[in-house]
Amino acid sequence: MHLSPDEIIFWQYGVIKLNATIVFTWVLMAIMVLGAKLITRKLTTNLRRSRWQNLLEIIVTTIEQQIASIGLRQPRQYMGFLGTLFLFVAIANLCTIFPGYEPPTGSLSTTLALALCVFIAVPLFGIRKNGVKAYLASYMQPVWMMLPFNIISELSRTLALAVRLFGNIMSGSMILAILLVISPFVFPLVMTALGLLTGMVQAYILFVLAAVYIAAATQTATQLNTPDPSPVTEKRPLPKP
Helix, strand or coil, X not given: CCCCHHHCEEEEECCEEEEHHHHHHHHHHHHHHHHHHHHHHXXXXXXXXXHHHHHHHHHHHHHHHHHHHHCCCCCHHHHHHHHHHHHHHHHHHHHHHCCCCCCXXXXXXXXXXXXXXXXXXXXXXXXXXXXXXHHHHHHHCCCHHHHHHXXXXXXHHHHHHHHHHHHXXXXXXXXXXXXXXXXXXXXXXXHHHHHHHHHHHHHHHHHHHHHHXXXXXXXXXXXXXXXXXXXXXXXXXXXXC
């Protein structure tokens, strides 16, 4: 039983190692790129569309609606990053149905890399939306004494993203491996289905958290303190008795 795909070494030359995490990560990226190329090569606006195009439109529309519901305006600006993040984690866990496959999200190095992507993307989107000055000023809101605490929160939530995803994926793999030893026929099928569901939930959680962090970074202090506009009710004089 392997606690992490990092332990599976396919090739080694001195300190240079080619482990399962690197191999399966690149395989997943190749599958995603090739699949996107094949699905989008014959897109059409006609009423008669292929099943793959319908599936693609459902996925894109669902992701766009989720981004908009979180509070990000113009969700298509964030579709590339957030959609890719969700699909990578989801496909990485769906492929566990294939024998011999180890999800790279079961390695702390992969989950830390995903968390660092979110850590870098949040200020980039915030600066692009509000500018450098406004984004840096948000660290001193509501008072300047909050600066060190806001910086600590940026670092701690990045670590929390990595550890949360790693812990949930690794725990599912460990439980499945233990049940394979105890009862190799009944429980593994149930746990495999449960692992697929858990993987999709973890992909959605990572997607939502990244979108929430970006939404917070793209809002200026003025936007945060300004209430949403609401229709003004016209006041009419009371009728005289």
